[in-house]
Amino acid sequence: MSRPTAVIAGVGAELGLGAALCRRFAAEGYHVLVAGRSPERIERVAEAIRLTGGSAEVALVELTREDLVVRLFDRAMAPGEGRDPADLVVFNAGNNQRIDFREISADQFEQFWRVACFAGFLVGREAARRMVPLGRGTVLFTGGSASLRGKPGYAHFSAAKAGLRMLGQSMAREYGSLGLHVAHVVIDGGIDGDRLRRARPGVVEERGEDGLLGLDAIAETYWQIHRQPRSAWTQEVDLRPYREGF
Structure with missing residues (x-):
């Protein structure tokens, strides 16, 4: 009996959202392509899934490289x-860093855009090219607070994330009626994962109970969007801890 396949593009640490999505989809019987640019990290995620009886394989890819993204989808769509x-x-x-607007170099601005927006275009385009002719499929984009509003020190990041959001909206309007469900998930708050814990070691104690978004809870929302009946599709949903200010 064949398993359906999921592609998670942008997997890093085991205690990260990409890895949590891989585990959630594998738990539902999916074969997961764990796609990222760190061979050690993605192999650990895939191996953990296999050790619990799931199905996963690694896909080493730099998502800003068009040829490598095309190759990833050739692999994902081949039975x-x-x-x-x-x-x-x-x-x-995605990548994030506070930089004074006056200090951002042209190369830095472009690099943030390439990772958070241009790479999303490549992944979204290849997914649409392969799945629209089949009349089915789900494409989900991870957004953030910066998708909706700019903050001091984050002009470069907000520009990229807002662009990704518009890309998702355009895809949804163009391909929804053809059977491709495209949705954007706004992560509006800190994620209780490896990246935040390393950058701010005291953040869990500082935010208190339920002050951060739980990885498994976020992954559950992605799964539920994928499972929505086509008579009531979500294009955008925002997630935050109940104690997070809007």
């Missing part, structure tokens, strides 16, 4: 032993 072509794709790549 393999015990798996069907992909019908679920998540773009989860």
